Amino acid sequence: MTDPLLTIRDLRIEGRQDRGWTPIVKGVDLELKRGEILGLIGESGAGKSTLGLAAMGYARDGTRISGGSITFDGQELMALSERRRRGLRGRRIAYVAQSAAANFNPAHRLIRQFAESPTEIHRIKGRDETEAEGRALYARMRLPNPGEIGFRYPHQVSGGQLQRAMTAMAMSCRPDLIIFDEPTTALDVTTQIEVLAAIRDAVREFGTSAIYITHDLAVVAQMADRIKILRHGEEVEEQPTRAMLAAPREEYSKSLWAVRSHEAAPRPAPVADETPVLRLSKVSAEYVRGTRVLRDVSFDIPKGRTVAVVGESGSGKSTTARVLTGLLPLSTGRVELDGAPLPDRLAGRSKDQLRQIQMIYQMADTALNPKQTIREIIGRPLRFYLGLRGAAQEARIRELLTAIELDPDSYIDRLPGALSGGQKQRIGIARALAAEPRLIVCDEVTSALDQLVADGILRLLRRLQEERGLSYMFITHDLATVRAIADHVVVMQGGEVVEQGPRDEMFAPPHHPYTETLLASVPQMDADWLDHALARREGR
Numbered sequence: 001m002t003d004p005l006l007t008i009r010d011l012r013i014e015g016r017q018d019r020g021w022t023p024i025v026k027g028v029d030l031e032l033k034r035g036e037i038l039g040l041i042g043e044s045g046a047g048k049s050t051l052g053l054a055a056m057g058y059a060r061d062g063t064r065i066s067g068g069s070i071t072f073d074g075q076e077l078m079a080l081s082e083r084r085r086r087g088l089r090g091r092r093i094a095y096v097a098q099s100a101a102a103n104f105n106p107a108h109r110l111i112r113q114f115a116e117s118p119t120e121i122h123r124i125k126g127r128d129e130t131e132a133e134g135r136a137l138y139a140r141m142r143l144p145n146p147g148e149i150g151f152r153y154p155h156q157v158s159g160g161q162l163q164r165a166m167t168a169m170a171m172s173c174r175p176d177l178i179i180f181d182e183p184t185t186a187l188d189v190t191t192q193i194e195v196l197a198a199i200r201d202a203v204r205e206f207g208t209s210a211i212y213i214t215h216d217l218a219v220v221a222q223m224a225d226r227i228k229i230l231r232h233g234e235e236v237e238e239q240p241t242r243a244m245l246a247a248p249r250e251e252y253s254k255s256l257w258a259v260r261s262h263e264a265a266p267r268p269a270p271v272a273d274e275t276p277v278l279r280l281s282k283v284s285a286e287y288v289r290g291t292r293v294l295r296d297v298s299f300d301i302p303k304g305r306t307v308a309v310v311g312e313s314g315s316g317k318s319t320t321a322r323v324l325t326g327l328l329p330l331s332t333g334r335v336e337l338d339g340a341p342l343p344d345r346l347a348g349r350s351k352d353q354l355r356q357i358q359m360i361y362q363m364a365d366t367a368l369n370p371k372q373t374i375r376e377i378i379g380r381p382l383r384f385y386l387g388l389r390g391a392a393q394e395a396r397i398r399e400l401l402t403a404i405e406l407d408p409d410s411y412i413d414r415l416p417g418a419l420s421g422g423q424k425q426r427i428g429i430a431r432a433l434a435a436e437p438r439l440i441v442c443d444e445v446t447s448a449l450d451q452l453v454a455d456g457i458l459r460l461l462r463r464l465q466e467e468r469g470l471s472y473m474f475i476t477h478d479l480a481t482v483r484a485i486a487d488h489v490v491v492m493q494g495g496e497v498v499e500q501g502p503r504d505e506m507f508a509p510p511h512h513p514y515t516e517t518l519l520a521s522v523p524q525m526d527a528d529w530l531d532h533a534l535a536r537r538e539g540r
Contacts, residue, residue: 002033002034003074004031004032004033004034005032005033005034005072005073005176005177005209006030006031006032006055006070006071006072006073006177006209007030007031007032007069007070007071008028008029008030008031008051008054008055008068008069008070008071009029009068009069009071010027010028010029010067010068010069011025011027011028011029011030011051011054011065011067011068011069011070012025012026012027012065012066012067012068013025013047013050013051013054013059013063013064013065013066013233014063014064014066015062015063016062016063016064021064021066023233024047024050024063024233025047025050025051025054025233026232026233026234027068027234028047028051028230028233028234028235029235030051030055030228032177032209032211033209034176034207034209035203035204035207035208035209036209036210036225036226037200037203037209037210037211037212037223037224037225037226038210038211038212038224038225038226038227038228039212039214039220039221039223039224039226039227039228039241040052040211040212040213040214040227040228040230041213041214041215041217041220041227041228041229041230041256042215042229042230042231042236042256042450043215043231043256043450043451043452043453044215044420044421044422044449044450044452044453045232045420046230046231046232046233047230047232047233048181048213048230049098049181049213050063050233051230052095052179052181052211052213053095053179054070055070055072055093055177055179055211056077056085056088056089056093056095056179057070057072057077057078057080057085057088058085058089062417065078072088072092072093072177073092073176087122090117090121090122090173090175091117091121091122091124091173091175092173092175092176092177093175093176093177093178093179094170094171094173094175094177094178094179095170095178095179095181096166096167096170096178096179096180096181096183097166097181098181098182098183098185098448099363099365099366099448100154100159100162100163100165100166101154101159101162101363101366102363102365102366103166104154104162104165104166105154106153106154106155107153108153109150109151109152109153110149110150110151110152110153110154110157110165111131111134111135111150111151113169114130114131114134114137114150114165114168114169114172115127115130115131115134115172117169117172117173118130118172118173122173124173130172131150133172134150134168134172135147135150137168137171137172137202138150138164138165138168140168140198140201140202141164141165141167141168141195141198142164142191142194142195142198143161143164143165143168144161149161149165150165158313158314159313159362160187160188160191160195160312160313161313163183163184163185163187163195164187164195164198166183167180167183167195167198167199171202171206171208174206174208175208176208176209177208177209177210177211178203178208178209178210178211179210179211179213180199180210180211180212180213180214181213182213182214182215182448183195183199183212184196184214184216184219185447185448187313187477188311188312188313188315188477189312189477189478189479189518189521189522189523190312190517190518190521191312191313192219192521192523193521193530193533193534193537196219196222196223196530197530197534199223200222200223200530210223212224215449215450215451215453215454216451216523217256217257217451217525218522218523218524218525218529219523220241221241221245221523221525221526221527221529222523222527222529222530224241225240225241226238226239226240226241227239227240227241227244229248229250229252229253229256231252236250236252236253237249237250237253241527242527244257245257245525245526245527256451256452257525266487266502266503266504267305267487269502270302270303270305274302274303275338275339276300276301276302276303276336277301277302277303277337277338277438277439277471278300278301278324278335278336278337278357278439278471278473279299279300279301279334279335279336279339280297280298280299280300280320280323280324280333280334280335281298281333281334281335281336282296282297282298282332282333282334283296283297283298283320283323283330283332283333283334283335284296284297284330284331284332284333285319285322285323285328285329285330285331286331287328292331292495293316293319293495294316294319294320294323294330294495294496295495295496296333296496296497297316297320297333297492297495297496297497298333298497299488299490299497299500301439301471301472301473302471302487302488303438303469303471304465304466304469304470304471305471305472305487305488306465306471306472306474306485306486306487306488307471307472307473307474307486307487307488307489307490308474308475308476308481308482308485308486308488308489308490308503309321309473309474309475309476309490309492310476310477310479310482310489310490310491310492310518311477311491311492311493311518312477312493312518313477314494315492315493315494315495316492316494316495316496317475317492318443318475319495320492321359321441321443321473321475323335324342324357324441324473325346325357325359325441326342326343326344326345326346326347326348326349326354327346329344329345330344337353337356337357337438337439338438351384351385354385355385355435355436355437356437356438356439357437357438357439357440357441358381358431358432358433358435358437358439358440358441359432359440359441359442359443360425360428360429360432360440360441360442360443360445361428361443361445362443362444362445362447362448363448364416364421364424364425364427364428364448365416365421365424365448367424367428368416368424368427368428369416370415370416370417371415372415372416373412373413373414373415374397374401374411374412374413374414374415374416374427375394375397375412375413377416377427377431378397378400378401378427378430378431378434379393379397379434380431381431381434381435382396382397382434385434385435385436386434386435386436396434397412397434398412400430400433400434401430403430403433403464404426404427404429404430404433404460405426405460406423406426406427406430411423420453421448421449421450421453422449422450422453422454422456422457425445425446425448425449425457426457426460428445429445429457429460429461429464433464433468437470438470438471439470439471439472439473440470440471440472440473441472441473441475442461442472442473442474442475442476443475444475444476444477445457445461445474446458446476446478446481447476447477447478454481455484458481458484458485461485462485472485474486479518479519479522480522482503483503483507486503487502487503488500488501488502488503489501489502489503489506491506491512491514491515491518493514498512498514498515499511499512499514499515507519520533520536521533
C-alpha cells in the first residue's frame with residue numbers, strides 16, 4: 001500500500017483579532033491518496049478555504065498555523081524554509097481560486113500568465129512548448145477558439161471563460177495536487193457540465209490528487225471520491241461520496257444535504273395598465289461597431305416584482321444590465337424608467353436618474369473598497385445622492401445596517417477584510433439601498449455564497465422588497481435561485497430573448513429547447529448524474 005500524498009494531523013490555525021488570536025481550524029485531520037479527489041464542504045466560515053491553503057503550507061495574512069503536522073509526499077511542510085515551500089507551490093501543488101477576476105493581472109494576456117509559472121518561476125519548460133500546452137489545455141477546458149483566446153486580456157473574456165483559463169493555468173506544471181476553491185462558482189449550468197467533466201478527466205488522466213472546496217452539494221457529488229464536512233473549524237463527518245449521499249450520519253450533515261427547494265409564493269399579476277418601473281423595448285447594442293451583442297431585447301420590470309434573467313455565459317444577461325444602467329449605449333430601441341425615456345449614456349443621466357437604478361455585484365470581494373470602513377462605504381451614496389452628512393448620515397448608516405441584519409456597533413468600523421462572504425454581500429445590499437432606488441440590478445449575488453448563507457440573502461432581499469416596494473432584475477444561472485425569488489423569468493441566448501413568462505409557467509413543460517437544456521443541466525444529488533448528463537448530450 002502506497003503512502004498518502006498528503007497527510008494533515010491535528011491542524012490548528014488561528015486568526016488575529018483585536019484582543020489576540022482566535023482559533024479558526026481546531027485540530028482537523030486529513031488524508032489524501034494519490035489520484036484521489038476529496039470534497040470539502042461546509043457553510044461560510046467553516047474553515048474550508050483556510051484548510052485548503054494550509055495544504056500548501058500557506059496561511060493568509062492575519063492568520064497563522066499554530067499547531068499540527070502537514071506532510072506532503074513525505075516532506076513536513078512546516079519544517080521547510082519558506083523558499084522551499086514557495087518552490088513547491090505552482091509546480092507540485094497548485095491552487096485555483098474562487099474569483100478568477102481578482103487573481104489575473106489585467107495588464108497581461110492570458111497565455112503569458114499561463115506560461116509564467118513553468119517558464120519564468122520554475123523554469124522547467126521553454127515558452128513555445130508551454131504555450132502549445134496552454135492551447136491544448138484551453139481546448140480541454142472547452143474554451144472557444146483555444147488557439148487564439150490566449151492572446152486576449154482578462155477583461156476581454158467572460159467570467160466563466162476566465163475561471164476555465166485559471167484552471168488551465170493551475171495545470172501548467174502538471175502538479176501532483178490541486179486545490180480547487182469553488183472553481184465553478186462563476187459558471188452557468190450548461191458550461192459547468194463541460195468544466196466539471198474537463199476537470200475530472202484531466203485530474204484522472206494526469207493522476208493528480210485534488211481537494212475540491214465547494215458549497216454546491218450536487219457538484220461535489222460529481223467530483224469527489226470522499227466528502228469531508230466542516231463546521232466552525234471542526235470536522236463534522238467524513239464518508240465515501242456514495243455513502244454520504246445515501247446516509248449522512250450527523251444532523252448538521254443532513255441539514256446541508258437538504259438541497260434548497262423552497263419556492264417563493266406566487267403573487268398576483270401586476271395590474272395590466274400599470275406603468276412598469278423599467279421597460280426595455282427592442283433594445284440592440286454592440287461593443288464593436290457592426291457586431292451586435294443584443295438583438296431586439298424586450299421585457300418589463302413591474303413595481304415590487306422580481307424579474308430573473310437567465311442564460312449561459314455570453315447570453316447577454318450582464319450586457320442587458322450594462323445597457324439599462326447606462327454603461328453601454330444602445331444601438332436601437334428604448335429604455336424607459338417610469339414611462340420616461342432614459343438617456344443612453346451614463347453621462348447624460350441626471351443624478352436622480354442614476355439614483356433610481358442601483359446594482360449589487362457578484363463578487364463582493366472586488367466590489368467593496370478594502371481600505372474603507374463600512375461607515376465610509378455606506379456613507380458615500382448617502383452623501384452623493386441624498387446630501388446627508390454628520391449625525392443624519394450616521395443615523396442612516398446604522399438604520400441600513402440594522403435593515404440588513406448586521407449589528408451597527410459590531411460592524412460599522414470594520415474593514416471588508418474582517419467580514420465573511422455573506423456579510424460582505426449584505427454590505428453591498430446596504431450600499432445599494434442607501435440611494436433609495438426604485439430598481440436594483442442583482443448580478444449573480446448569491447453564486448459565490450454557500451447554500452445556507454445564500455438562502456439568508458434571498459430571504460433578506462425578499463423582505464426588503466416587500467417592505468420598500470423594490471423592483472429587482474435578478475441575473476443568475478442558478479435555477480434554484482429563480483424558483484426561490486422570481487415572479488417572472490426571461491431566458492436569453494446569444495443576445496436574444498428566446499422565452500419569457502411567469503415563473504410557474506416557465507418551469508412547466510413544454511419548454512423552448514434552450515430552456516429545456518438549462519433545466520436539464522442543473523446538477524442533481526446523484527453521483528452518476530454528470531455521466532448521464534454528458535451521455536444525453538452526446539445522444540448515447
